[in-house]
Amino acid sequence: MADKESKHAGTSKKSTSAERMRRYRLKKKEEDPEYGQKESQRIASLIKHKRENLTGMEKRELNKKNRDAVAKLRAKKKEENKTATSTGFKSPQSFGKAKKRLQDILPHSPTKRKQLIHGLVQSECLNLKSKTEAVLKEPDDTKTALQNxxxxxxxxxxxxxxxxxxxxxxxxxxxx
Structure with a gap:
């Protein structure tokens, strides 16, 4: 009897059935990979059933929450995509002025101009991606259909x- 009391002495309260089910589901998910799919289907059906039984006011509130969540996610993605472009120029005007000076100095021939710019980029060790054009290749069954x-x-x-x-x-x- 003393062993049972000392066993439970460390825990302040018993776990609820919801906590036990949560632990059970986590354990099953780790053991069986298909259980995760079944669990996600179960949760989706619960949410669907719950949404079907909502009143008009509750539906409006849920839609508003969803709209706010989507807007927040889009704003977060927009912030993540923004990259601080660090240039050596303080303003776009000064960049344009330097670019204009460079264009005035470069030769007027487009091929020579392109070759000089390419050489400058290579000397500065910048990677230029060469343009690769996609080759359109038709599948064999399409070729035979066209021939027919x-x-x-x-x-x-x-x-x-x-x-x-x-x-x-x-x-x-x-x-x-």
Whole structure:
């Protein structure tokens, strides 16, 4: 009897059933990977059922909370995407002035100008990404369909006329 009392002496109160279920679900999620999917489906169905039974005022409040949460998330993402661009110029005007001076000094030939700028960038050890163009490659089944479409021995009637296919075999028309 003394052992049982000393066992519970360290804990101030018993855990509630909700806490026990929470621990059970965490343990199951760690053990079984499919349990996590089932649990997320269970929670989604609970939320859906709860939303169906809301009154008009409660729905408006929930929608307002959702709108506020979305706006807050978008503002947070916008702040994360902002990067402090540090330039050596204090104002855009001074940058434009320096750029204009440089353009006046560079040769007028576009190829020479491009070559000089490329050389400057390489000498400053900056990485220039070369432009790579995407090569459009058609799948094999599309190629065969196109080849069949342009065959001269097969002709199709106009839309809405007759849905039949005319094929030339041995110099004679055959309708399919």
């Amino acid at each position: 479409f342009f065959r001269e021995d097969i002709s199709y009637t106009a839309l809405g006329m007759n849905d039949e296919l005319t094929v030339w075999e041995d110099g004679k028309k055959k309708r399919l």
